[in-house]
Amino acid sequence: MNFGSISSTSLLLAFIVYNVAFLVFVLAQVGKKWKGREPQSHERAWGRAGFGLAVVGFLCQLVYFFTRWAEGGHIPTSNMYEFMTFLSMMVIAAFLIIHLIYKTSVLGMFAMPVGIIIIAYAAVFPSEVQPLIPALSSVWLKIHVTTAALGEAFFAVGFAGGLMYLLRTVDYRSGEPSDRKERRGVEVTLFVIVTLVAFVSSIFIFNSAGYRAEFAQQSIVTDKSGAEQTVTQKVEYVLPPIFAPANAETVTMTPFLGMSKPLLTAPSWMEGVNAGRKLNTVVWSLIGGALLYGLLRLIARKPLGAVVSPLLQSLDPEDLDEIGYRAIAIGYPIFTLGALIFAMIWAQEAWGRFWGWDPKEVWALVTWLFYAAYLHLRLGRGWLGKKSAWLSVIGFIIVMFTLVGVNLIIAGLHSYSGV
Template sequence: MNYFSLSSDALLLAFILLLIAIIPFGYATKMRHAASWKIALVLTWAAFILQIIYFVCRWIAVGHAPVSNMYEFMTFFGIMLIGAILLISSLYKQWSIGFFAIPITLIILGYGSVFSNEASPLIPSLQSHWLAIHVITVAASSAILSVAFITSLIYLLKTAKASKWLEFVLFQLVVVIGFILISTLCHLFFSPRAIEFTNKVGKKEVATYMLPIITSNHADVGLLALSNSIDAKKFNTILWAFLVGGILYFIIRVVARKTLCEILQPFTLKMDLKLLDEISHRAILIGFPLFSLGGLFFAMIWAQMAWGRYWGWDPKEVWALITWLFYAALLHLRLTKEWEGERTAWLAIIGFGLIVFNQVFVNLVIAGLHSYA
């Protein structure tokens, strides 16, 4: 049996089912239609089972826990998020959360699909059982903390306060969608182009562009030549993401004649604010100690085994500590200062931003020992 092919097919089918599930989730959330709830839940559970099949089959195919690169991590992050949503929603009987959670999951899965899904041999430092223990725990905790982001987003949409900042948060999600769209289209129709340039230390380098070239470090290539102190390839990718995301956002605004906040607010009218606040708090209470275990304790044990030290101020380690301190402060303010409602909702959204920054930007942009991802 070709487990590698089976895993890819299972993940694709799961993505399609989740995409379809948005329709009955939306109708059930707005109209409180019981039959639509059942259809949405059946589709979501089927997608979750297919995601588990993907994970198991890929593990068999590659011979190790499939969490060693950005494609595998983001895909597993999506699996954990769906599992967390199904668990928490069933405990609180708030299935409406799924209408907002599934699009976030699809964005995560879509972002992961931008990276190569090819299996490659593990570098020496990753050849350890701690790969599965550390990364799976971090992904699970990040998924649970993401539930707090989703319920906080719903909370702020319902209260309709600070809409400009909330609109900015939603715009960033559209930018990510724009990046996924342009990357997918260029993968299908655009041939990669290699550009040779001289870096800031005077050595020749080759940058392979997967997107049409707007910026480069070569004076005769692209619309804008940048100095060698700036990574033109990465800046080119950021420009394309904001360009396509901005166009997509503009189209949505023109067609709907509403802001994204105004489009989504009707789906929050029948949700209880106190319950949303409680779910957010409970998610952080569960996710924070789990992140402490996986993101700090297990990470330090593995670092000692792989690199001979528990802590080395690597960018990934620093941002994991910053994320941990932020959520510790959030819980402190909640428990001692009795912060709740809108203030803690914004903090939960900022915390999710730190998670995304740590898992994506630090891995891809900031050079460090975790750059292999």
């Protein structure tokens, strides 16, 4: 049996079905204003259809997960491609659980895109099944990664609930300074989402066009005896090199818009794995995000939040607030076990220490402390409504920086996950 073909086909089917489910959830809200439609019955019928499609997509992704496991002989969470596809599956699972509790179809408009974007982001990385490195050959790989991803998935649903609450309650007609400040905050959040979409899209576009640039970079490494030596490493770019690696020579470069050589060189103080390429990726993401956001604003002729907000006016803000809080309350203890306790046990087994201030470890701790503060402020200080919603949005931005930004910008013991 060709497990590789089955797994890739199943993931593609899941991605397609998730997109259709998202469109159905959108129609469940937009269609309430159609003539001759009874709003509640329309939303209920289309919401059930969207939920059913989400379940079908989830089942397809389960087939992908287990067939890839059979193909590789180990749980498929050992690199960024596998982890991100697993995280997307957990996001959909968390959404299905919260949907069954609250029966709110509009949540699909916000939760489904999170899962879809994460799958698309996973496709940026090599999809070949790779053998486990020694540090990953442990049962704690299964326990640590799966529980951490599930906790983060509930944070994603909490983010969706918080963003929905803000879009529902922020006044887009008021001229008060406080309201203008809130509108700017919502737009910044939407810009971050658009930037991530632009980043994934740009990788797909240049990959499909066959764009390549290759550099030979000289760097100084220290061997086991402590002696330093100069080595030459090959660095490949998929995006046109605005920033070339420091101390590197161009081997080959596909011209792009008349650009036949890099515009700039990455600063020499930027050390780490592929630092120049990571800086180039960040700059391209910001450029793409600004262009895509500007195009959407030009089409809509208004802030993006003002486009979405009218679709949520029939919802009870207290229900949205409760959805966001409940998802985070479920995810926090799971994340605590997976990202901290089980991670430290695995670190002791793999590297001989429970804690080493690796960048990924530090940002996992930052995430845990932030959500601890969220729960304390909500339960102990009564931070409900907008305060709670803003914290849930900021918290998930921290999660995404931990998952995406740390791999793009900072090198550490977890750098293998970006290979």
